[in-house]
Amino acid sequence: MLRHLDPWLEGATRNRGLAVACAALAAAAVMGVSEAAFRGADQALNQAAARHAARDDSLRLRELLTNAETAQRGFLLTGRADYLAPVQQAERDLPEVLKRLRGQYESSEWEALVADATRRANEKLSELLLVVQLYREGNEPAWQGLVESDIGREKMQAVRDAVAQLDRHELAQIAREREAVTRSLTYGRLGVHGLTLLSLFGLAVFLHRNEALHRSRREHAQELALERDRLDREVARRTAELTELARHLQSVREDERAHLARELHDELGALLTAAKLDVARIRRMTKAVPDIGERLGHMSELLDQGIALKRRIIEDLRPSALSNLGLVPALEILTQEFSQRSGLQLSLELADVATDENGKLALYRLVQEALTNVLRHAKAKHVRVSLAEADGWLQLHIRDDGQGFKPDAVGAGHHGLLGMRYRIESLGGTLQLLSAPGRGTLVLARLPAARAEAG
Missing domain, CATH: 3.30.565.10 (Histidine kinase-like ATPase, C-terminal domain)
Structure with a gap:
């Protein structure tokens, strides 16, 4: 029976180890696919965020220059200083915006375009500030000449064209990054779904094998129970036989003791009693013989001791008081x-x-x-x-x-x-x-x- 159990135990241990290994492998695969999808989506989102930041800066550049140019014309028409707030904001914010743009497009194919847009934006801002200064100094011919010239318009148009090109480029890149995010998420979803289906299939196989093992274990348990019941019956039968044998041996021993006690009582008792009677008769017949009385008295004492010993042995073998008195x-x-x-x-x-x-x-x-x-x-x-x-x-x-x-x-x-x-x-x-x-x-x-x- 133990030999039959050994393969089952080995199979159960092997299947348990295989199930643990498969579960660990499936978990690792799901984690790997999920992590890869997350990293791809995260990278694409980070790049898209950088694209949006670059697009925002380019649009901010155009906004600052446009607002400054509009504010300058309002100042020139009205002479009111409060119109110059956008010009001052452009003077304050434009260097930082241009710095970020140069950093974002550094070492790329757009670096030259950004450098040209930076130069033209600075020139346009300088031209706007110069016109305002000349107006405040009262040099009307000078500022009117600068306003009526096409230099400022050309610079502004160059900045607009550069911003438009950068905006189209960033929109295209953002669209590609969005596609990359969608692709990563799709791959991750497909991978997780596939691994989930594979895990479910593995689980079904494991449950089937586990049920087979449980069925085999129940069968072995039934066999063990039958074997245990058979052994219990055998032990009970042998115990009953041994008990009956012990009872029989006790009865035989007691019967032998009783038989021996009767033999001692009947045979040895009769012999010792007859011998004592003969000693008493001889003692009466030989009173005149010197020393014979003493010897016969000693012999009578020995016979008395023998009779007492016989009685004690008989009582040990089969106590008569037990049968006669209780x-x-x-x-x-x-x-x-x-x-x-x-x-x-x-x-x-x-x-x-x-x-x-x-x-x-x-x-x-x-x-x-x-x-x-x-x-x-x-x-x-x-x-x-x-x-x-x-x-x-x-x-x-x-x-x-x-x-x-x-x-x-x-x-x-x-x-x-x-x-x-x-x-x-x-x-x-x-x-x-x-x-x-x-x-x-x-x-x-x-x-x-x-x-x-x-x-």
Whole structure:
């Protein structure tokens, strides 16, 4: 399954990278076309602005001279000085206008025409000022002679002709610049439209491939879900088989223990009892023999110890109190004997609850295993055992005040409580082990009350 996913993951990564690259390329292309169109239009507009400025200056030149000439004639006719304001304005503004014109047409084919118009405009202005001066001085023949001559008219006409040529030239150039702006905008519009259509096509292709990838991913997800469900069923089946096997092994072990206990009780018990009776009979028959009584007494004590050992082994293998008296008396006997052997102080809080045989045996074995671990590892002084029913559960608590440990740090090879956990869980219950260094240990077992009350 993972091998099947690898090509899909590679394809998804490759397509994602291709989509990002195409998007970046499309964005760069649109920006490039837009920037080129902007630069072309901006350049054309700047040139058109310069053309308009040159045209305005040429028209301003003609306007200044025309107004000055008209004002001079009004002054000559009326003698009123207020008519000379346009002449004074021309004297003031004309040098700056001519300077701008020369700068605009410098190093061009119109430079000579502008230079000639500049010279004639200055001469015309000088001629106008001279006539005004002569009029004010009262030299009527002189100013009349200058006015009646054609020199001023020729200069003015030359300026008008130059201005007309420059105006026609600038209008033609402005028209070309306008066409350039329109052409740049058209190219930009066509480029943007084309790239937009191309981007839409690329987007459609990407969406189609993306949908195919999503469909493939859904199919893979379905395959994974089916495989996961199959594995879950397999795990559940194997777990059930292992649980059943563990339950069977526990039953077989308990049956073997019961069989061994019966054999020990029936065979070994009979032999030891018969041997003790024979020793007692021999002891009565040999009272007169020196030292024989002491030896027979020692042998009788050994037989008593053997019988006690046999009884303890039988109780460990198959506690008779559990079958004959019930769970609570059996636990009381177990804890009493443990206290006598270990010297530990035990506290009991045992409620009389109804349990089936499997539940009795599981709880009894759990207490037996927990007390054995306390004796071996806990270094405790006090152990508390409680059994009660609460919230539909039978709860067994075994708490000690020993040195405690870290449950996660327990290594392999400790199978006692692990086996008890499987036994409790096979009965539908739970087993928890709570401990920490220096804080003792708590073993908490819970069995469902429904199962416990089944017997």
